[in-house]
Amino acid sequence: RNHIQSFPRRPSHYSVSNNMHREYLAETLRIAEMYRLYVKQWEQQESGGVVKPAVSEWMYRKIFNEDFNLSFGYPRSDTCEKCDYLRTCIQNPTFSEENMDELKSELAEHQLLAANGYQFLRQDQQLSRTAADMLIMTFDMMQNISIPSLTHQSMYYLRQLYVHVFGIHHCTDETAFVNVWDESVAGKGADEIVSCLMDHIAKYVR
Numbered sequence: 001r002n003h004i005q006s007f008p009r010r011p012s013h014y015s016v017s018n019n020m021h022r023e024y025l026a027e028t029l030r031i032a033e034m035y036r037l038y039v040k041q042w043e044q045q046e047s048g049g050v051v052k053p054a055v056s057e058w059m060y061r062k063i064f065n066e067d068f069n070l071s072f073g074y075p076r077s078d079t080c081e082k083c084d085y086l087r088t089c090i091q092n093p094t095f096s097e098e099n100m101d102e103l104k105s106e107l108a109e110h111q112l113l114a115a116n117g118y119q120f121l122r123q124d125q126q127l128s129r130t131a132a133d134m135l136i137m138t139f140d141m142m143q144n145i146s147i148p149s150l151t152h153q154s155m156y157y158l159r160q161l162y163v164h165v166f167g168i169h170h171c172t173d174e175t176a177f178v179n180v181w182d183e184s185v186a187g188k189g190a191d192e193i194v195s196c197l198m199d200h201i202a203k204y205v206r
Helices: 031-045 057-067 080-091 097-128 152-159 191-206
Strands: 021-027 068-073 137-139 143-149 159-170 175-182
Touching: 031 057, 080 097, 137 191, 159 191, 175 191
Parallel strands: 021 068
Antiparallel strands: 137 159, 143 159, 159 175
């Protein structure tokens, strides 16, 4: 357990309601590689030659899967919290058929509202391209970048530097702007987002 806990992990930037406490290890890592590093570390700590590790790979894997909520890599796309919740409930065999019908109806209605929202956005985008006094702008915190990007075994135990990426998109002319700063400069809370937006508006919005 101590060895598994020694690997740096990070929470997901995206909201996943059915696994909101999951954390993520380096995408180049696997349980077999972690166990290999565990064996190597165990042998280095023991004196008098090669000794048998404290636990087998089977037990190491069992502890990883049952005692930790960890995965490898990083989620690449946004998920809707309500969609995740409703889909999880629909897959629950303990619900009655009546409850299932209600959940499916609620999911369909929710997805229809989302589709209508995107349709309104597309209409506004078209309107903004012909209206000189109108600008539609979207923005979002993107996936963090971990630097340096190295894969030798020592890196698995080290805390990498996170670089924050904040994207702004002008839907009117499809222009994209990217704000980048690392965690030693600032976090990625409301103050930082507002600062980026105010700076962007002052420079690029007329």
